[in-house]
Amino acid sequence: DIVMTQSPDSLAVSLGERATINCKSSQSILYTSNNKNNLAWYQQKPGQPPKLLIYWASTRESGVPDRFSGSGSGTDFTLTISGLQAEDVAVYYCQQFYTTPRTFGQGTRLEIK
Amino acid sequence: QVQLVQSGVEVKKPGASVKVSCKASGYNFIGYYIHWVRQAPGHGLEWMGWINPNNGGIYYAQKFQGRVTMTRDTSISTAYMDLKRLQSDDTAVYYCAREDIGGYYHYWGQGTLVTVSS
Numbered sequence: 001d002i003v004m005t006q007s008p009d010s011l012a013v014s015l016g017e018r019a020t021i022n023c024k025s026s027q028s029i030l031y032t033s034n035n036k037n038n039l040a041w042y043q044q045k046p047g048q049p050p051k052l053l054i055y056w057a058s059t060r061e062s063g064v065p066d067r068f069s070g071s072g073s074g075t076d077f078t079l080t081i082s083g084l085q086a087e088d089v090a091v092y093y094c095q096q097f098y099t100t101p102r103t104f105g106q107g108t109r110l111e112i113k
Numbered sequence: 114q115v116q117l118v119q120s121g122v123e124v125k126k127p128g129a130s131v132k133v134s135c136k137a138s139g140y141n142f143i144g145y146y147i148h149w150v151r152q153a154p155g156h157g158l159e160w161m162g163w164i165n166p167n168n169g170g171i172y173y174a175q176k177f178q179g180r181v182t183m184t185r186d187t188s189i190s191t192a193y194m195d196l197k198r199l200q201s202d203d204t205a206v207y208y209c210a211r212e213d214i215g216g217y218y219h220y221w222g223q224g225t226l227v228t229v230s231s
Contacts, residue, residue: 040217042158049208049221050158056215093158097216101174102148104158 002026002096006105012113019081021108023094028074031098038098041070041079043090044107050093054079086112115139117209117222124228130197133225135209142190143167146212149183149194151205152224159205163212164192199229 003026013019029038037057042050052061054070057077067082081088089112094105120134135147149161162173164183171183182195192209207225210218 038216042218044158049210049224050218051221052217052219055213055217061219091157095158095217097212100163100172102160104150104160107157 001101002029002099002103004094004096004103004105006092006094006108008108009106010109010111012111013081013084014113015086016083017113019084019088019110021079021092021094021110023072023077023079023105025075025077025096025098029096029098030074037073037077038096039070039072039077040095040097041068042093042095043088044093045090053092081110084110084112115211115220117211117220119207119209119222119225122226122228124230125199127200127229127231129199129229130195131199131227132193132195133207133209133227135192135194135222137190137192137211140211142185143187145214147183147185147192148210148212148218149181150208150210152208153202153205156205161194161207166192196227199227201229203227204229 005024007022039057041054043053044050053064058070069080071078091107091109093107116138118136123131143166146163148163151159164171166185180197185192209222211220213219
């Protein structure tokens with residue numbers, strides 16, 4: 001199974017500042033046939049299902065604010081929130097969809113400093 | 114619009130079984146895999162398996178093999194997740210999610226809380 005490891009486990013950032021969350025996979029999740037990284041980022045707020053933010057590692061889902069961006073390739077990935085807003089307080093998960101079983105990172109809790 | 118609507122809260126005793134439903138609407142049900150993901154209180158997301166609504170094909174996470182059964186009824190666009198021999202650590206919110214063409218999950222059900230307690 002591919003193990004997804006996020007860092008840090010929790011993060012406190014001031015409003016308007018940048019938040020950076022990292023995700024590392026235990027093996028490459030890059031499909032060389034189409035040069036796409038099979039990684040998604042989700043945001044989860046209390047009492048709600050996860051919400052898709054980013055897929056293919058860097059493609060922003062429709063309707064997601066452009067302060068959210070994804071980067072990385074192979075085994076190392078980053079979710080960046082530029083200009084943190086109060087509504088961004090949530091737990092963020094990465095997930096690989098390169099192979100089955102699908103696996104998630106353990107989550108990163110983002111709070112306001 | 115695409116919707117996945119799950120069945121309601123369940124309270125079960127240890128050793129019992131639970132069957133959670135996930136009714137799809139707003140798209141061609143047989144065209145997209147349905148995955149099941151659970152989340153224990155205060156914990157992260159745990160993938161359980163998927164079902165191909167077109168032919169009933171399934172894949173279960175090793176942890177749940179022998180205890181979980183995923184089925185579907187195409188006539189009512191509904192997928193089901195049946196979990197047997199429940200224990201207290203099966204207490205969780207169970208989600209269904211539709212796999213998009215790329216493999217990620219754009220659409221999720223609202224979640225079903227299953228509580229296992231004597």
